[in-house]
Amino acid sequence: MKGLVSLFIGLFGTFAFSWLGLTVIPNWQIGALNPQTDEEGADAYPTPKSGMADRGRRIYAANGCIYCHSQQIRPDYDSSDIDRVRDAGPSPGPKWAERRSAPRDYIFDRPVVLGQERMGPDVANIGKAAPTEEEKPAAAPPANASANSPAPAQSPPANASAPKPGTSGSPAAPANSPAPPVAAANPSRAASASPNPSGLPLAYSEAWHHRHLYSPRSMSPDNRDSTMPAYKFLYEKHPISGERSADALQLEGRDAPPPGWEVVPTYEAKCLVAYLMSLDQSHPLKEVKTAPGGAAPPAGSPPAAPAGSPAPAPPKK
Amino acid sequence: MTPAADIPLKEPTVSAAAGDADQLERARIDASTRVPVLMFYASAMVWLLIGTLLAGFVSFKLHSPDWFSDVSFLTWGRLRPVHMNVMVYGWASMVAMGTAIWLMARLCRTTLRHPLIIVTGIWFWNIGVVIGVIGILMGYSTGYDWLEFPPYAAVVLFVAYALIISWAVLMFRFRRGDQIYITQWYLLAAFLWFPWLYAAAQAMLFVVPVQGVMQAAVGWWYANNLLFLWLGAIALGTAYYMIPKVIGRPVYSYHLATIGFWTYALFSSWTGMQRLVDGPFPAWMITASIAATILTIIPVATVGLNHHMTMQGYFPVMRYSPTLRFTVFGAMSYTVFSVVGILISLRSTARYLHFTEASIAYSHMGLYAFFTMIMFGSMYYIVPRLVGREWRYATLIKLHFWASVYGVGLMSLMLLVGGLTQGADQNDTSMTFIESVASVLPYVRGRTVAALLLTVSHFIFAFHFGLMLFGLGRTSTVPTFLNPVEAEGSEEHL
Numbered sequence: 122m123k124g125l126v127s128l129f130i131g132l133f134g135t136f137a138f139s140w141l142g143l144t145v146i147p148n149w150q151i152g153a154l155n156p157q158t159d160e161e162g163a164d165a166y167p168t169p170k171s172g173m174a175d176r177g178r179r180i181y182a183a184n185g186c187i188y189c190h191s192q193q194i195r196p197d198y199d200s201s202d203i204d205r206v207r208d209a210g211p212s213p214g215p216k217w218a219e220r221r222s223a224p225r226d227y228i229f230d231r232p233v234v235l236g237q238e239r240m241g242p243d244v245a246n247i248g249k250a251a252p253t254e255e256e257k258p259a260a261a262p263p264a265n266a267s268a269n270s271p272a273p274a275q276s277p278p279a280n281a282s283a284p285k286p287g288t289s290g291s292p293a294a295p296a297n298s299p300a301p302p303v304a305a306a307n308p309s310r311a312a313s314a315s316p317n318p319s320g321l322p323l324a325y326s327e328a329w330h331h332r333h334l335y336s337p338r339s340m341s342p343d344n345r346d347s348t349m350p351a352y353k354f355l356y357e358k359h360p361i362s363g364e365r366s367a368d369a370l371q372l373e374g375r376d377a378p379p380p381g382w383e384v385v386p387t388y389e390a391k392c393l394v395a396y397l398m399s400l401d402q403s404h405p406l407k408e409v410k411t412a413p414g415g416a417a418p419p420a421g422s423p424p425a426a427p428a429g430s431p432a433p434a435p436p437k438k
Numbered sequence: 439m440t441p442a443a444d445i446p447l448k449e450p451t452v453s454a455a456a457g458d459a460d461q462l463e464r465a466r467i468d469a470s471t472r473v474p475v476l477m478f479y480a481s482a483m484v485w486l487l488i489g490t491l492l493a494g495f496v497s498f499k500l501h502s503p504d505w506f507s508d509v510s511f512l513t514w515g516r517l518r519p520v521h522m523n524v525m526v527y528g529w530a531s532m533v534a535m536g537t538a539i540w541l542m543a544r545l546c547r548t549t550l551r552h553p554l555i556i557v558t559g560i561w562f563w564n565i566g567v568v569i570g571v572i573g574i575l576m577g578y579s580t581g582y583d584w585l586e587f588p589p590y591a592a593v594v595l596f597v598a599y600a601l602i603i604s605w606a607v608l609m610f611r612f613r614r615g616d617q618i619y620i621t622q623w624y625l626l627a628a629f630l631w632f633p634w635l636y637a638a639a640q641a642m643l644f645v646v647p648v649q650g651v652m653q654a655a656v657g658w659w660y661a662n663n664l665l666f667l668w669l670g671a672i673a674l675g676t677a678y679y680m681i682p683k684v685i686g687r688p689v690y691s692y693h694l695a696t697i698g699f700w701t702y703a704l705f706s707s708w709t710g711m712q713r714l715v716d717g718p719f720p721a722w723m724i725t726a727s728i729a730a731t732i733l734t735i736i737p738v739a740t741v742g743l744n745h746h747m748t749m750q751g752y753f754p755v756m757r758y759s760p761t762l763r764f765t766v767f768g769a770m771s772y773t774v775f776s777v778v779g780i781l782i783s784l785r786s787t788a789r790y791l792h793f794t795e796a797s798i799a800y801s802h803m804g805l806y807a808f809f810t811m812i813m814f815g816s817m818y819y820i821v822p823r824l825v826g827r828e829w830r831y832a833t834l835i836k837l838h839f840w841a842s843v844y845g846v847g848l849m850s851l852m853l854l855v856g857g858l859t860q861g862a863d864q865n866d867t868s869m870t871f872i873e874s875v876a877s878v879l880p881y882v883r884g885r886t887v888a889a890l891l892l893t894v895s896h897f898i899f900a901f902h903f904g905l906m907l908f909g910l911g912r913t914s915t916v917p918t919f920l921n922p923v924e925a926e927g928s929e930e931h932l
Binding site: 184207230234 | 499879
């Protein structure tokens with residue numbers, strides 16, 4: 122009987138050791154982090170996501186995006202994550218990251234979706250890769266680049282700001298594929314030439330994500346090996362009643378809806394894209410080193426961890 | 439005369455004429471476990487077939503993504519967690535509980551009291567898995583690995599578990615004889631660890647959720663310990679029973695067994711964080727897990743040595759006994775699985791293998807080559823004792839064995855080599871990302887071939903098991919040997 126008591130103590134002891142060591146103590150160390158602010162208490166990072174983006178994360182988790190896409194950047198001494206650039210967009214594409222990920226980047230995430238595999242690229246900074254407002258007109262010679270990027274109806278401001286001469290007789294015009302569907306559907310824009318040869322929305326813009334989710338292998342010739350499933354069930358195909366919907370997708374070829382029909386994102390798809398657009402870890406953190414030449418950290422933010430130390434020790438409470 | 443000729447291949451089948459009190463008692467104990475254990479096995483077989491079909495589906499869709507992709511509940515990202523959870527909670531946990539309860543009754547030399555309560559628990563467990571699967575398919579997956587079932591399914595599973603295991607623990611309370619065999623340690627440990635593990639993970643993820651990245655740490659801590667402390671512990675305990683039993687010889691060293699048990703409990707429970715290598719965590723967590731992974735060489739070496747020395751001179755028995763063949767393959771795979779685990783957890787290799795298909799190879803080596811093969815072996819031993827018939831076709835057993843071995847071998851090879859290629863390409867920034875995907879595609883297609891082999895293997899076994907269940911096995915006093923002529927020839931010498 123004595124052996125039995127020590128057996129039970131041993132069973133509880135070994136398990137408790139592992140439980141305390143790997144969950145309770147780390148939770149005590151990094152389980153109650155606060156956002157970082159500058160000296161004046163402003164410029165807080167990270168901040169909670171909007172309602173739509175927050176719901177988008179649930180859709181991201183529920184549809185298994187996590188099994189192929191990671192959301193964690195490894196440090197530069199142990200991987201080439203930081204040196205990697207994205208495939209899409211004008212070369213060189215946007216970088217994967219400027220710095221490694223740290224526990225503080227995730228303090229508002231629930232569920233946290235770090236991911237475990239990369240059959241698809243890391244998306245920790247996919248929102249940062251989106252074209253900025255300044256980039257949109259400057260991205261390509263025909264300046265109305267945004268005409269068929271985000272949602273067409275939201276683009277008139279951008280359109281208006283674009284210099285008119287770029288629209289017609291632009292050097293890129295001959296390379297255009299047949300006019301994108303928007304041109305046919307909306308005669309008023311028939312003249313607007315597509316900014317890039319394939320008639321794609323600007324890389325990593327909202328419209329690009331929608332089209333990518335709807336038809337991943339249509340994005341560019343070199344994306345044919347993509348193994349991403351199409352998420353067509355997040356989109357609705359219905360006849361156009363009156364005006365064409367503002368957020369209808371620009372589709373070509375086999376994906377294009379029949380004339381008089383359009384494909385629009387459901388609310389879930391909008392949440393998912395809002396979530397993707399919100400992913401951005403570019404804000405410098407005091408505890409990790411930002412790559413030189415990256416987004417310049419504010420002066421006087423010394424990296425807390427020496428280059429060789431992988432510990433993103435969070436001193437702040 | 440070969441050593442195999444000297445030994446009884448199995449204890450003689452029970453017959454009333456024998457009149458041996460010990461055997462009659464054993465038969466009575468077996469009879470008391472008959473309904474619940476067969477129910478566990480039958481449910482597990484159904485889940486195994488469902489999980490296998492899903493595995494083929496998931497594997498195929500990974501390289502042909504447009505196949506049935508327009509239906510929300512058939513999307514790859516929902517089928518994959520369904521496959522994993524069906525295999526872990528439907529197949530693995532149920533077959534493990536069936537075998538564990540049978541072993542517990544045998545080793546405690548006591549009949550199973552109130553089997554109907556366990557039967558109720560089995561129903562609840564099945565309902566819990568069904569609810570969880572429907573939840574994931576409907577899009578309510580929680581997004582934590584191996585815990586994708588919505589929390590309400592977990593509540594049902596927990597109730598079921600309490601109903602089932604409280605009786606197994608009670609059996610231990612009413613055991614006869616003071617000696618506790620090493621298998622009982624493993625089983626008791628698994629019975630106590632699993633509820634703590636499951637409750638701790640559920641509490642820290644859903645009831646009082648921890649912040650940010652700690653959820654991932656809790657998730658991997660859970661997934662890893664589920665493999666080692668729940669399924670792995672039952673598999674090792676089963677191997678400690680089956681190998682000496684079949685060859686009719688005591689375990690080589692109890693001292694080694696003790697060392698192996700405690701180092702297993704201590705070190706394997708600390709592994710898991712190496713799956714988060716270079717992630718946003720304090721480095722000490724990951725380093726501690728890598729160190730623990732390296733230290734698992736101690737239990738692996740002692741357990742492996744113990745089994746090897748027990749088997750010494752008796753390896754030819756594997757030619758005849760299906761149980762021994764499956765169990766020894768599983769026990770050997772435990773060594774291979776652990777050594778591969780150590781190699782891929784080192785930072786220098788993790789740099790190339792992290793985020794690649796290699797981690798899937800590792801999971802399958804643990805859950806299939808090690809755990810599932812030992813469970814198949816135990817079913818080949820236990821089912822005839824419950825239904826009073828012997829397995830009908832030796833050919834089917836052989837087919838089952840070889841299809842499984844080649845299936846899981848091919849899968850591990852494909853995914854490990856594919857993972858290396860994928861990882862090397864991902865670290866080469868002169869290549870675009872999509873090229874790293876393209877380079878792993880041939881290996882993923884090879885994995886689909888492996889999935890086909892495993893599908894064949896499981897359907898053969900399910901058919902054979904079905905025959906046994908419906909009383910269509912052989913009525914014979916001689917167990918089914920894989921090579922019957924030689925085996926019977928050797929028995930003449932006895």
